[in-house]
Amino acid sequence: MALSRNIGLAIAGISIAGAVAAFAMVWRPAIAAIEPPAPQSFDPALVKRGRALAATGNCADCHTRRGEKDFAGGLPVPTPFGTIYSSNITPDPETGIGRWPEAAFTRAMRSGVDREGRHLYPTFPYDHFVNVSDEDDRALYAYLMTRPAARQPARRNELTFPYNQRFLIAGWKLLFLRQATWQPDAAQSAELNRGGYLVEGLAHCGACHTPRNALGAERKSAQFAGGEADNWHAYAINAQSPSPVPWDAEALFFYLRNGWHPDHGVARGPMAQVVSNLSSIPESDVRAIAVYMAAMFGAPTPDRKRQGEATLAQARSPSPDKGDAGAGAAIYAAACANCHESARPPPYGGINLRLSTGISSPDPRNLANTILTGVRPVQGERSPIMPGFAASMDDAQIAVLMAYLRARFSTQPAWTGLENTVAEGRRGQALFLQTSAERRNAPADSAQRDKP
Amino acid sequence: MMTLKVNGQDHRIESEPDTPLLYVLREELKLNAAKFGCGLGQCGACTVIVDGKAVLSCVTPVLLLEGRQVTTLEGLGTVEAPAPIQRAFMEEQAAQCGYCIPGMMMQAQALLARNSRPTDAEIRAALQLNLCRCGTHMRILRAVHRAAALMRTADASTSRRSAP
Numbered sequence: 001m002a003l004s005r006n007i008g009l010a011i012a013g014i015s016i017a018g019a020v021a022a023f024a025m026v027w028r029p030a031i032a033a034i035e036p037p038a039p040q041s042f043d044p045a046l047v048k049r050g051r052a053l054a055a056t057g058n059c060a061d062c063h064t065r066r067g068e069k070d071f072a073g074g075l076p077v078p079t080p081f082g083t084i085y086s087s088n089i090t091p092d093p094e095t096g097i098g099r100w101p102e103a104a105f106t107r108a109m110r111s112g113v114d115r116e117g118r119h120l121y122p123t124f125p126y127d128h129f130v131n132v133s134d135e136d137d138r139a140l141y142a143y144l145m146t147r148p149a150a151r152q153p154a155r156r157n158e159l160t161f162p163y164n165q166r167f168l169i170a171g172w173k174l175l176f177l178r179q180a181t182w183q184p185d186a187a188q189s190a191e192l193n194r195g196g197y198l199v200e201g202l203a204h205c206g207a208c209h210t211p212r213n214a215l216g217a218e219r220k221s222a223q224f225a226g227g228e229a230d231n232w233h234a235y236a237i238n239a240q241s242p243s244p245v246p247w248d249a250e251a252l253f254f255y256l257r258n259g260w261h262p263d264h265g266v267a268r269g270p271m272a273q274v275v276s277n278l279s280s281i282p283e284s285d286v287r288a289i290a291v292y293m294a295a296m297f298g299a300p301t302p303d304r305k306r307q308g309e310a311t312l313a314q315a316r317s318p319s320p321d322k323g324d325a326g327a328g329a330a331i332y333a334a335a336c337a338n339c340h341e342s343a344r345p346p347p348y349g350g351i352n353l354r355l356s357t358g359i360s361s362p363d364p365r366n367l368a369n370t371i372l373t374g375v376r377p378v379q380g381e382r383s384p385i386m387p388g389f390a391a392s393m394d395d396a397q398i399a400v401l402m403a404y405l406r407a408r409f410s411t412q413p414a415w416t417g418l419e420n421t422v423a424e425g426r427r428g429q430a431l432f433l434q435t436s437a438e439r440r441n442a443p444a445d446s447a448q449r450d451k452p
Numbered sequence: 453m454m455t456l457k458v459n460g461q462d463h464r465i466e467s468e469p470d471t472p473l474l475y476v477l478r479e480e481l482k483l484n485a486a487k488f489g490c491g492l493g494q495c496g497a498c499t500v501i502v503d504g505k506a507v508l509s510c511v512t513p514v515l516l517l518e519g520r521q522v523t524t525l526e527g528l529g530t531v532e533a534p535a536p537i538q539r540a541f542m543e544e545q546a547a548q549c550g551y552c553i554p555g556m557m558m559q560a561q562a563l564l565a566r567n568s569r570p571t572d573a574e575i576r577a578a579l580q581l582n583l584c585r586c587g588t589h590m591r592i593l594r595a596v597h598r599a600a601a602l603m604r605t606a607d608a609s610t611s612r613r614s615a616p
Contacts, residue, residue, distance in 0.1 A: 067573055327515075334470035334513030339492060374493075377581070387493030387581075391505035392512040 026170040028117040031107065033099035036091055036149075042142040050143025053136055055277040056285065057129075057202040059144075061270070062086045066435055069150035072096075075435055077123050078231065078428075079216065082159035084123045092149040105141045106134070112173065119169035121157075122176075122216065131182045131201035176217035191284075195292025198285060205293070208234035208270065224296055226363070230436070231428030232269035233363035239298045242361045244354060244410070245308040249287075249294035257286050259383075263312060265351040265358075266384045268375050269366065273436070276378065307411075315352035328404025331397060335389065347384035353409040360410040364402060364418060368425040371398050373433060390429075395422040456514060458483065459527030469515035473507075474498045476514050477524060485525035485554040489583075496582030499555035500524050506562035525554045528561065536606060537561050540599035541592075548586035556582050560596045568604055570596070 054060065063086045065074040073088040091098040097105065097115070104115040112126035113119055120126070132140075162168060182200035184193040199205045208229040210218040219225075226236035235242060245263045255261040259275040267275045278286050300308065318341060340350035353359055358367040374388030389398070399418035406415055415421075456465050458481060467476050472491075477483045477500070486509050489497030493511035500509045501523040529535030534542065537557050547553045556579060563570055563578040570578070575596045584592065 330470060330515055331513070334472070334515060335511055338511070379580075385494055385581075387508050387511055389511075392502060392507045392516055397516055 025174060026119075026167045028111075028113045028119070030117045031101060031104040031115050033115065034101045036093050036098040037145060039146040042146055046139050046142040047146050050139035050141070052281045052285075053140050053202060054143050055281050056198060057140070057204070058274055058277055059089070059140075061273040061277070061436070062123075063089050069148070069152065071144065071147055072150035072152040074152060074155050076155075076431065078431075079123060081163040081216065082157065084121050084157050084159070085155035086123075087120075087154055088150065088152050089144055090147050090150045090152075091145045092151050095151050095153045096149060097144065098149060102138060102141050105144075106137045109137050109140075110179075111177070112169070119166045119173070121166075121169060122172060125204040125207040127177050127181075127218065128201055128204035128207060130177065131180060131197065133197075136202065172215060172217070175215070189291075191288050192291050192295060194285070195288035195290070198289055199292050199296075203289060205237070209237050229270040230432050231365065231425070232271075232369060233361060233365050234271075235357055235361060235366075237293060238296050241297055241357075242412075243357045244311045244360050246300035246304055247294065247297050249290045252293050253287050253290035256290060257283070260347040262346050262351075263355055265356055266347055266375055266386075268370060269432075270436070272375075311354050315354045318352060318354075324404070324408065326400075326404065327397070328400040328402075329408075331393070331401045332404055332408075335393075336401075339386070350386065353405060356405075356409065359405050360412055362412070364406075364415045364421050365425060367402055367405065368398065368418070368422045369429050371401065372422070372425050373429050390426065395419050395426075398422045454514065454518060456517060456522065457520065458522045459524060460521075465514060467514065470513045472510050473500070473512045473514050473517065473522065474509035477509060477522075483524050483526050486558075487551055487554060489551070489555075494581075494583075495552070496555045496559060496579075497552050499558040499582065501558055501562055504562065504565055506559045523558075525557055528557075535561075536602035537564070537595075537599040540602055541595045544591050544595035544598055546588055546591040546595040548588050552582060552584045552586075553592075556584070556592055560592075560599065564596070564600055564603055568607075569600060 060070060062075055062077065063071045063073050065072070065086075068074060069090065071088070071090045072092075073086040075086045076083045077086060088096040090096040093099050100108075100115045107113055108115075108120065108124075109126060109129040109132055111130070112122060112124060157164065182196060184196065188196075206218055206223060206227075208227050209224050210220075211222050211225055211227050213219050218227075224236060224238040225240055227234045237247075241247060243264060247264070251261050251263065255264060255267070256275055256278045259272065259279065260266040278289075336350070336353075340353050342349045356367075358370060361367070370386070371393070372388055372390040374386040375384055377383050377385045393401070396419060399422055402418050402422075403414060406412065454465050454469060456463050456476065458477070463481060465476055465480060467480055474486055474488060477486055478488070486500050487497040488510065489495035491510050493508040496508065498508055498510040499506050501507065502512070502517065503520050525538075529538050537560055541547065541553060541557055546556075559579055559582050560575070563575065567574060572593060575593055579592070579596075
């Protein structure tokens with residue numbers, strides 16, 4: 001009797017301890033609401049710094065839906081677990097963050113918990129924002145709290161069970177959220193460390209460019225090995241980069257600042273928004289990002305360097321058309337070559353396709369998406385443009401064209417299942433183009449984009 | 453030699469298969485509504501409709517179009533019996549030099565086929581890649597709204613007539 005009572009007590013004790021531990025892990029207190037602070041109460045210099053930081057963090061891209069108010073949320077973000085809609089981060093008191101004190105904002109950035117204590121889905125990349133400094137969080141808060149308030153209630157997420165249970169996010173955090181994952185390396189230059197702080201923190205480059213595991217967390221062992229964004233492939237930006245010509249700090253800086261590079265082509269898909277933002281932040285920060293990322297790519301091997309140089313030489317003096325036969329060759333010659341083999345330099349002439357990362361990439365989606373939608377112009381700015389072929393080519397025609405481009409312009413093995421890729425691209429890109437915001441933050445000097 | 457279906461009629465085409473649709477329309481079929489602007493798919497003056505969607509005919513080789521339906525401005529209406537989109541553009545006097553207008557009308561026609569009541573923003577988005585250098589943009593915008601209204605009325609009167 002005594003024994004079984006003791007066992008009973010022990011089990012009860014363990015259960016209670018377990019429940020307490022689980023409660024402590026899941027439960028987060030609400031932080032008291034405040035009266036929305038007056039915009040004038042923020043230091044204008046702080047707000048201005050916050051503006052550049054928000055551009056670095058690409059906040060507007062996810063938190064703005066096409067045709068709606070800036071930062072009012074509502075953008076559908078496709079994930080393997082369902083669709084998550086971004087939240088309203090304008091200072092609207094009812095539907096935005098108007099009643100959030102700075103402490104609540106900082107807590108959200110660090111640990112993904114909203115003011116009321118609810119766990120936020122890691123689509124909001126707090127696993128990177130945990131690295132953002134107090135003073136940068138303060139500037140971001142000042143910037144967001146001085147934007148025009150927009151009344152827009154949150155759209156309901158479309159997640160399947162069990163992913164619609166927010167308490168599970170606490171378990172995700174236990175597994176994957178580390179406090180301050182990034183530390184400066186005293187052996188490196190201040191510039192490289194500045195770049196690391198931005199890349200690993202606010203700029204959250206790995207959120208797209210690092211592959212994710214089955215639970216949607218970045219695989220740290222495969223950092224920058226290529227990931228996913230809005231049905232586009234985010235290329236590997238480490239030693240595995242599929243770029244035909246290896247990247248260096250100078251090329252990265254030019255590309256990130258201007259949105260294109262003569263040896264690499266034009267940023268498109270979700271990256272178009274990123275480079276559009278980076279054209280408006282301090283140049284020194286873009287340079288720091290480029291220096292850090294060049295270190296992540298690493299110096300190319302002698303073999304890769306040689307191949308890159310050979311490809312560049314071929315691209316600069318293209319061999320005359322070999323008179324390739326076949327449907328793909330015919331489409332290329334008739335629809336693509338006019339721009340892609342013209343003497344006009346990029347970004348207004350098409351890049352020589354030997355240099356195209358999309359054609360050399362292991363993932364065919366970016367090439368399919370680009371053929372379908374082209375490159376849209378940026379409003380009010382001289383910018384590269386490519387017509388889309390979604391209406392003039394059917395899936396089979398695009399597939400046969402892609403197979404030809406792969407065989408002629410890359411050294412990589414043939415892709416398979418291209419007709420499916422194209423069909424999925426049509427569906428995915430229709431949603432992306434309808435909902436993602438127009439590119440904004442055009443450079444102060446609009447001539448900047450097209451000057452080498 | 454291939455067959456091309458334009459405005460409901462089959463045509464035997466003599467041009468090489470890699471010839472842009474625009475040249476075939478203008479030179480071989482003498483359908484001159486679609487215009488040559490840039491030849492690079494960047495200005496929209498050459499816009500026609502293929503299977504209901506707006507297509508830039510200067511960057512569309514005819515080899516892509518076997519078995520598909522091409523519609524040009526000539527296929528919508530005539531001077532005597534203009535289609536709603538043509539009537540609306542005339543009534544709003546939306547043309548100045550007029551070079552871009554056939555492309556504008558075809559792009560707008562494709563828009564109205566999928567959206568019978570577009571907003572200003574939707575019209576602007578659809579016509580974003582059609583350039584007009586005279587600057588009649590506000591009239592073009594009004595003309596597209598007017599065409600939408602004309603088409604809705606036409607639909608309503610047709611359905612009234614067909615009702616028992």
